[in-house]
Amino acid sequence: MRILLVGEYSRLHNSLKEGLEALQHEVTIIGTGDNFKKYPVDYCIFPKYFLQNRILILLNKILFRIFKLDLQLAEKGIRFWLFLPKLKNYDVVQLINSNAIETYPFFSKYLLKKLFNQNKKSFLLVCGEDTPIIDFMLKDQLKYSILTPYLNDSNLKSEYWFSLKYVQKNYRDLFNFISLNVSQLIVSDLDYKIPLPEKILIPNPVNTNKISFDNLVISEKIIIFIGINKSSYIKKGTHFFEKALAIIAQKYSDKIEIISVENIPYNEYINLYNKAHILLDQLYSYDQGYNALEAMAKGKVVFTGAETEFIDYYNLTEKVCINAIPDVDYLVRELSLLIENPEEIIAMGKRARLFIKKEHDYINIAQKYMDVWNRN
Structure with a gap:
């Protein structure tokens, strides 16, 4: 055709x-x-x-x-x-x-x-x-x-x-x-x-043949990535992420590195988040958008839409990403749990990749x- x-x-x-x-x-x-x-x-x-x-x-x-x-x-x-x-x-x-x-x-x-x-x-x-x-x-x-x-x-x-x-x-x-x-x-x-x-x-x-998966390795600091699009800043709830990151940066200054970028071409965006362990995508959603799916295919832990409707639709029994909601205290708690339990970052990254291969090939x-x- x-x-x-x-x-x-x-x-x-x-x-x-x-x-x-x-x-x-x-x-x-x-x-x-x-x-x-x-x-x-x-x-x-x-x-x-x-x-x-x-x-x-x-x-x-x-x-x-x-x-x-x-x-x-x-x-x-x-x-x-x-x-x-x-x-x-x-x-x-x-x-x-x-x-x-x-x-x-x-x-x-x-x-x-x-x-x-x-x-x-x-x-x-x-x-x-x-x-x-x-x-x-x-x-x-x-x-x-x-x-x-x-x-x-x-x-x-x-x-x-x-x-x-x-x-x-x-x-x-x-x-x-x-x-x-x-x-x-x-x-x-x-x-x-x-x-x-x-x-x-x-x-x-999602073309997982083009998106390489490498098991996450946490040797020194946990790297958190946030890509900011000014035109959708409010709609994606980016300010909630920024407030949570400010608290996390003080709480775990010796354990994390934060990468923040704004309005950059797709290829640069992808390259910059390659070394990240955690990606902050968006709030106010029930399912994942495209950026989140590609990051999950790389084995990143993504904060994005993962509401009950999503869990039920795909019959999930384990988390493949973190449901992000407009609540700074909640975001701080979820980030803290991951930083204090880095083995869960690695495990969730593997589950994310498997989920993408199964449902989004x-x-x-x-x-x-x-x-x-x-x-x-």
């Missing part, structure tokens, strides 16, 4: 591509590479003129301030439009998000209508913030979600513009248009299955996608 994957935010589509290629399918990815993360894509729609040219960046800022026009959005759409003649005769098109092209919603609808018409089946993958997910979270029915800080303090609205745009009429119309034109919606983990219980869950694919997951695509 010929498969076109539209958008890339986490390396999910790259790992899926590798699994599909192992099954002898032809796969193409088109996307921006997600800005500073620089994920690989085959056709790049990164808006280099309005993000890399100083004069055009200034012009864009002026136009946005006066007319609310964002020309980098327009550039992404134009670049996608220029690729349209090459995006034909695919058996499957899969969007990673309703806003996968990352342009103005009206322009996305125009481009997607052409894309859908010149290919066979189309699918939408819900693996992040999208209209039905934000709708559900705004109801505040869960004990917490990424919207919890905003729901507790409406003054944070400006920090949530990216999330809340999905419930604006233009983005809602885009989502509804796509929903009517795709064969199926697929969700990637329990954070999206809970709001959309009727949809098919296919776990994130990229070839098995690629076959699950094929099964859904073929029967819809």
Whole structure:
């Protein structure tokens, strides 16, 4: 089969591509590479003129301030439009998000209508913030979600513009248009299955052939890694981790080393956390996101989403990661237990790797996608 994957935010589509290629399918990815993360894509729609040219960046800022026009959005759409003649005769098109092209919603609808018409089946993958997910979270029915800080303090609205745009009429119309034109919606983990219980869950694919596992060795200090993304700082609860680390740094100054990085490309990020034993990923989630899964595949102990729903879904009897919640005292206790019992760090790292190989193997997951695509 010929498969076109539209958008890339986490390396999910790259790992899926590798699994599909192992099954002898032809796969193409088109996307921006997600800005500073620089994920690989085959056709790049990164808006280099309005993000890399100083004069055009200034012009864009002026136009946005006066007319609310964002020309980098327009550039992404134009670049996608220029690729349209090459995006034909695919058996499957899969969007990673309703806003996968990352342009103005009206322009996305125009481009997607052409894309859908010149290919066979189309699918939408819900693996992040999208209209039905934000709708559900705004109801505040869960004990917490990424919207919890905003729901507790409406003054944070400006920090949530990216999330809340999905419930604006233009983005809602885009989502509804796509929903009517795709064969199926697929969700990637329990954070999206809970709001959309009727949809098919296919776990994130992880290529463990590319991610080496080395048994953790703790010879001197225990290394704790935190990667900070300023655009999702509040949504990921990073400030809770930072407060916990400040306490841990004083309590165990002679036993730990802390590595903290901010907004760096994916390849640099991976290399920097390679020597870590513990990785602090995110709060407010029920299942693991992509960064957490890759770290678990390396045998790291990851603080991330691992709620009861996750434990029950996978029938786990032992911890494969640490459930991170927005409670500094809890985070300090969990970190202290690991620092004082380093053998558990090593044991959990091994369990994490086995879990990823069992539930997230990229070839098995690629076959699950094929099964859904073929029967819809």
